[in-house]
Amino acid sequence: MFATEAKEHLKILLADPEVPTVMLWGPPGVGKSSIVQQITAEKDWGFLDLRLLLLNPIDLRGIPYPNRMTRQADWLTPSFLPHVRRDGTEGIILYDEITSAPRAVQAAAYQLILDRRVGEYTLPEGWRQVAAGNRAQDKGVVNQMPAALANRMIHFEVTSSVDDWKLWAIPNQIDHRVISFLNFRPELLYRLPSQAAEIKAFPSPRSWEFVHKILPSYGQADKAFPAICGAVGEGPATEFTAFCRMLDQIPDADEILDGRTKMVPDSPDMIYACIGALVSSLSNNKTEIRLGNFFAFVCKLMIEYQVLAINDAVKAGLRTDLVMLPEFRHWLAKNADVLVGAD
Numbered sequence: 001m002f003a004t005e006a007k008e009h010l011k012i013l014l015a016d017p018e019v020p021t022v023m024l025w026g027p028p029g030v031g032k033s034s035i036v037q038q039i040t041a042e043k044d045w046g047f048l049d050l051r052l053l054l055l056n057p058i059d060l061r062g063i064p065y066p067n068r069m070t071r072q073a074d075w076l077t078p079s080f081l082p083h084v085r086r087d088g089t090e091g092i093i094l095y096d097e098i099t100s101a102p103r104a105v106q107a108a109a110y111q112l113i114l115d116r117r118v119g120e121y122t123l124p125e126g127w128r129q130v131a132a133g134n135r136a137q138d139k140g141v142v143n144q145m146p147a148a149l150a151n152r153m154i155h156f157e158v159t160s161s162v163d164d165w166k167l168w169a170i171p172n173q174i175d176h177r178v179i180s181f182l183n184f185r186p187e188l189l190y191r192l193p194s195q196a197a198e199i200k201a202f203p204s205p206r207s208w209e210f211v212h213k214i215l216p217s218y219g220q221a222d223k224a225f226p227a228i229c230g231a232v233g234e235g236p237a238t239e240f241t242a243f244c245r246m247l248d249q250i251p252d253a254d255e256i257l258d259g260r261t262k263m264v265p266d267s268p269d270m271i272y273a274c275i276g277a278l279v280s281s282l283s284n285n286k287t288e289i290r291l292g293n294f295f296a297f298v299c300k301l302m303i304e305y306q307v308l309a310i311n312d313a314v315k316a317g318l319r320t321d322l323v324m325l326p327e328f329r330h331w332l333a334k335n336a337d338v339l340v341g342a343d
Helices: 003-013 032-043 057-061 103-108 110-115 162-169 176-184 205-218 225-232 234-249 253-257 268-284 288-298 303-315 319-323 326-338
Strands: 021-025 046-051 063-067 072-076 090-096 126-133 153-157
Touching: 003 021, 003 032, 003 153, 003 162, 021 032, 032 046, 032 090, 032 126, 057 103, 103 110, 110 126, 162 176, 162 303, 176 205, 176 234, 176 268, 176 303, 205 225, 225 234, 234 268, 253 268, 253 288, 268 288, 268 303, 288 303, 288 319, 288 326, 303 319, 303 326, 319 326
Parallel strands: 021 126, 021 153, 046 090, 090 126
Antiparallel strands: 063 072
């Protein structure tokens, strides 16, 4: 399932603190841990990222110390586990990269994951548990999960698509150049190198977010090329910077929205770039005139580009504004069946 679907299922399941641990499987960089953090931020819950890979089995149990009164060993509970006074009454503990942990450490987590307790420690009632990890085919450090642990979880496999990614990227104002490029080359949203020796930088939802953060420091994509290579790899970086150079040839988005030009690009790459720039500019400055000019421009494009532009505008939160346009309501009545993500 896609990341947004996984998030919705998690929100339903995690409404009950006693729900079994949910395990998110998927390749690196598709947003597994990110969707958990989004939920905690939206719910105002506590969040604890626990990397079992960094622990020894005894670390979860705690450290024994002598009780002079009973002449027995008691156990000091780990401070890194959730505690209400410090971390709040509700939250999520994420066992991130659990499949990278040695099997002995995974086995030590059995009791905590199943019984919500380990040694002298009990997980607070309002805290939920989620795990995440890579699959064997993802070329990461992966240890097979023991069947006894796997059977204690609800399993979801998370994948990526550009349409699903844009449901997050557009509202979070990811650079329109990145969004436009991935509209044009959706297969480059995620591509793991085929040879293990090649695995350094490669494109993923996470590394394209890195590109978004890199670009303001350089201004121009050409100047940022070495850093972009370091984020998504040389091939995708070369295509992206060439795409950005082409942006100089497209009509200015503000000129279109303000009605100062009616020129329509004729090549697919320019159309994708133009749509991304228009949606980005419109979401930052929306007026009735600019909305009308946006829709008038969109209607000059082929229907597949019209659908793309309207869907991206909807993802940017502009549906209510567009619905106020009579001409858009007429268009919507004819094309509602081809819109996606329009809720």
